[in-house]
Each structure stands twice: as C-alpha cells, then as structure tokens.
Amino acid sequence: MITISSISIKLLMLLPLFKIWSPQDFDFFYLVQQWPGSSCDTTRGCCFPLTGKPASNFSIHGLWPTVNDGSYPASCSITRNPFNQSMITDLIPRAEKSWPSLTCAGKKKQGKRSTALNLKDQVDLLQILQSNGIKPDGNFYSIVEMTKAIKQAIGVAPGITCNTDPFGNLQFNEIYLCVDTSASNFIECPVLPRVIRSCKEDNVEFPIF
Ligand SMILES: *[C@@H]1O[C@H](CO)[C@@H](O)[C@H](O)[C@H]1NC(C)=O
Numbered sequence: 324m325i326t327i328s329s330i331s332i333k334l335l336m337l338l339p340l341f342k343i344w345s346p347q348d349f350d351f352f353y354l355v356q357q358w359p360g361s362s363c364d365t366t367r368g369c370c371f372p373l374t375g376k377p378a379s380n381f382s383i384h385g386l387w388p389t390v391n392d393g394s395y396p397a398s399c400s401i402t403r404n405p406f407n408q409s410m411i412t413d414l415i416p417r418a419e420k421s422w423p424s425l426t427c428a429g430k431k432k433q434g435k436r437s438t439a440l441n442l443k444d445q446v447d448l449l450q451i452l453q454s455n456g457i458k459p460d461g462n463f464y465s466i467v468e469m470t471k472a473i474k475q476a477i478g479v480a481p482g483i484t485c486n487t488d489p490f491g492n493l494q495f496n497e498i499y500l501c502v503d504t505s506a507s508n509f510i511e512c513p514v515l516p517r518v519i520r521s522c523k524e525d526n527v528e529f530p531i532f
C-alpha cells in the first residue's frame with residue numbers, strides 16, 4: 324500500500340532532477356563552432372536550414388554550460404534539426420548567416436543564442452586559419468598548426484574535434500573555445516571534452532563547403 328509519506332519522500336528525491344541551470348551550476352562555457360562542410364562530408368550527410376545552403380563559414384553549434392570536471396549541468400539535445408527561423412525572429416537577419424545548424428533545445432535558447440552570436444563576432448576563425456594558409460580546400464592540415472594559429476590570434480588554445488568522411492579520412496569538425504561565466508571573455512579551457520581525442524592523427528582534411 325502506498326502512503327502519503329512515501330510519496331512525498333519519492334518526490335523529494337526527484338527534485339534535484341528538475342533543477343534548471345543557473346550561473347552557480349557551472350564554471351565556464353564551451354563555445355563550439357562547427358565547420359559545415361564536415362557535417363555534410365559524411366556518410367550520413369547533413370540537413371540545410373530552411374533558408375538554403377549556409378555560408379561557407381563556421382557556424383555556432385552551441386554555447387554549453389560546463390562544470391570544471393567536464394560534466395554538463397543541463398542536458399542538451401545534440402540531435403540535428405533543420406534551422407527554424409521562426410524561433411528566432413528577433414535575431415534575423417544576422418542569425419540567418421551565423422546560426423544555420425543546431426542548438427540546445429530549451430527555454431533559454433534565445434538568450435543563449437544572442438550571447439553566442441556576440442562572441443562569434445569577436446573571432447573570425449575562418450579568417451584566422453586562412454591567414455595561416457589553412458583553407459577549406461579538401462587538403463590535409465596539421466591540427467598542431469591550426470591550434471597554434473588560433474592561440475596566436477585570440478590568446479587561448481582551442482580544442483579541435485574530428486569526424487570521418489565517407490572514404491574514412493579523418494577531417495576536422497569543430498572548434499571548442501572556453502568562455503567565462505559572464506559569457507564575455509575567452510579563457511584557457513579548464514578541461515577539454517573527451518571527443519577531442521577523436522583527432523588522433525595530426526594531418527586532417529579541411530573539407531570544401
Ligand atoms: C518552427 O517553430 C515554430 C514555433 O516554435 C513552429 O510553430 C513551427 O511548426 C516550426 N516549423 C518547423 C518547420 O519545424
């Protein structure tokens with residue numbers, strides 16, 4: 324038989340699961356920018372936003388609140404959805420170009436999105452890489468050189484993730500930068516996520532888009 328008191332104890336145990344993240348719950352953000360060519364140059368392919376093929380430029384994958392031990396305070400869905408422009412009418416047309424792919428699903432989406440856009444405007448990763456001779460031309464480039472170029476330009480080292488093209492070549496996929504809790508300054512990453520280890524070889528493809 325279920326008694327009132329056993330129900331309330333169960334409810335109390337569940338409460339922490341429903342906590343919404345707040346600045347006290349995390350130590351920094353990962354600002355993750357993705358090279359769109361790398362999502363498309365896979366056996367799975369990619370989906371374009373409703374507005375058509377995005378610019379040949381980095382797009383923001385997310386601004387993820389993260390704890391110093393590398394865990395996430397909030398669970399964000401990492402499924403790929405076509406960009407739905409009616410959800411961010413206040414940010415159009417700026418966001419059309421800069422935010423073509425995917426984000427955390429959640430109520431805080433709009434606030435997070437405009438923060439990430441401002442940060443992205445501070446750093447033009449494509450320009451940084453290109454001015455160091457690293458171009459999206461389907462050739463292979465050194466992860467060490469990419470990391471050096473970005474560190475030299477913005478003062479902090481990035482984390483770089485890779486995925487695999489349909490022929491099994493490793494290609495660089497995302498650039499992780501760490502940002503303080505005020506979401507305004509880049510910081511050295513306290514910890515890099517495990518996916519960074521997917522770039523096992525130094526020379527990786529920079530796919531055309
Ligand atoms: C886009 O988002 C709006 C508002 O949330 C929703 O009503 C609409 O069905 C969505 N459209 C698509 C194609 O998902």
Ligand SMILES: *[C@@H]1O[C@H](CO)[C@@H](O)[C@H](O)[C@H]1NC(C)=O
Nearest residue numbers: 378380381443444446447449
């Ligand atoms: C790429 O995006 C950056 C950051 O938003 C922007 O400053 C730059 O002009 C863009 N480059 C191209 C070639 O569109």
